[in-house]
Amino acid sequence: MSDIAIRVEGLSKQYRIGARRKAHNTLRDHLMSGLQSLWSRNGHQPPARNSGSVESAKPEVESTLFWALQDVSFDVKRGETVGIVGRNGAGKSTLLKLLSRITEPTSGRIEIDGRVAALLEVGTGFHNELTGRENIYLNGTILGMKRAEIPRQLDEIVAFSEVEQFLDTPVKRYSSGMTLRLAFAVAAHLNPEILIVDEVLAVGDAAFQKKCMGKMEGVAKEGRTIFFVSHNMPAVTRLCQRAILLEDGKLCRDGNSHEVVSAYLHSELGTMSAREWTDPLKAPRGEVAMLRAVRVCTSDGRSEEAFDIRKPVGLEMEYEVLKPGYKFMPSMELWNEEGVCLIDSIEYDPNWRGRVRPPGRYRSTAWIPGNYLAEGTLFVTVYLETVDPKIKQFYEKQVVAFSVVDSGEGDSARVDFAGKLRGVVRPRLDWNTVLNPENVQPERVTSEL
Known part of the structure; x- marks a missing residue:
């Protein structure tokens, strides 16, 4: 038995568009057409149509x-x-x-x-x-x-x-x-x-x-x-x-x-890691704000499509506030290839928290630290809502994407392991190993969240 389930060779499908078929004739039209043919064969002049009747057959429109x-x-x-x-x-x-x-x-x-x-x-x-x-x-x-x-x-x-x-x-x-x-x-x-x-x-x-x-x-x-x-x-x-x-x-x-x-x-x-709406009429928008650009960028501001797993990743969103008197909540989601949402982050900037934002163009950037994400392709969703009242201005799913690559070199969480690592994220955790732990006084570890 062949291991080929489907074979497609030179497959093409053509459609005719713009054509309009003639309308279906009524029973009366069929009978009249038959009688006209019969009279014509016998050498008689067919009777004229009633001048008040409507011709049911419509001419065909030119097709492509x-x-x-x-x-x-x-x-x-x-x-x-x-x-x-x-x-x-x-x-x-x-x-x-x-x-x-x-x-x-x-x-x-x-x-x-x-x-x-x-x-x-x-x-x-x-x-x-x-x-x-x-x-x-x-x-x-x-x-x-x-x-x-x-x-x-x-x-x-x-x-x-x-x-x-x-x-x-x-x-x-x-x-x-x-x-x-x-x-x-x-x-x-x-x-x-x-x-x-x-x-x-x-x-x-x-x-x-x-x-x-x-x-x-x-x-x-x-x-x-x-x-x-x-x-x-x-x-x-x-x-x-x-x-x-x-x-x-x-x-x-x-x-x-x-x-x-x-x-x-x-x-x-255009580029996988950046998208910009230069025409305001085509930009995703609500009544008081519109989205202008989304980028994935490096620490020095360059748009990048592939990131070393050890390097920080910036998720950047530019939007324009159109009307005065509103507070805003810029947010971003990060999804992996399995359809799992890894991050749902809301802007945390003390300079703007709880403040009304005057009309103008804004850039909000969320930074993901190095040695946090796992390998693979990741997709960025951005959205913006007003606060009090809560009204969604735009929600753009998977608007840009980027790849995270772990070469196995340096100080990544992979260490010396060459196989596939599981987990939706891959932070490099702090490990502590001691010999003869019964002889060692445990250290107190404090952590700030």
Whole structure:
């Protein structure tokens, strides 16, 4: 058996946009057209249309051709977990629809070896008139499962989706959240060899997203193939060993997920560690303040994308106060690749605490000491709120990113260990080791927090 689960060669998809089809004729129009043809064949002049009638057929508008995907090729081995990243309109959802065989390619070929379960939109594959239970059996049958196999998975599906009370209710009466939970549970538990999941999980609440991520990690460990589209970069790097970057319908990068995500962030933000809004009309804003720039900087003020684990890191936010009379609370979050929030920090500057800030441009910088963060890619979220009343002015998620590198040299917390260290942070703690501790008077250690 080949170890290739999916093979894509020269895949392209073209759409015709701007075209407007002629309106459907009424029964009267069909009858009149038939009579006109009959009279014409017999040499008679067809009767004139009533001058007061409205012509139902509308002329077609000139159309243009649009390539959603162009000449995309790649192989996916069995058991691989692949993330698909790219900006809106890059072709991600089109690729998944082609892989799911929802639509046909314009050119190229796809070879798939294994059962495919796809979760592309809320309710995809569900029949609204059928109950939740009936839809589970329907989807299992579509996947090629025998009817006797499905009951063995039913209890797990119901438990995961948390819709037991409504299992025999038609799906058309489900909320979007209930439909999503059941759809994901069905796709993940009916043992497909290939699981395809689009950004649909973004509509779920945080607890459900965490539950789904845990399930997909379990599916991946079972050796099944997963295709995962998301704008959540920490989720992609956490779940996927490999990622594919699409841009304008073309495959522009394929490789290690951390490297591909780094390249995507770099291309999206201009520079991965800095972003600036030069046009005030496009800047994130509220009624009394707007965001102007975010940077990750060194101790001498340079924007930097990679930091030695021993060096301090500055998280810098520039914002503009537009109206007088308000107190502000600038804040920053730092997230790792696993979607864990490492730091949620509020500005602590005695010079401004509790004071009204006059209109003008401000720069607030939070400093993270060296030998504190762990290795990996980290993502910065910034937000600003007024105080009394508490009104959010902006909240920009994962606006910039940077990498922390531990070379193992010098005085890092790695010391002489060359393997992988666990932990979401890696502070270099003060250690004290003595020989024959029973003969040594313990030292009193004081610590200031």
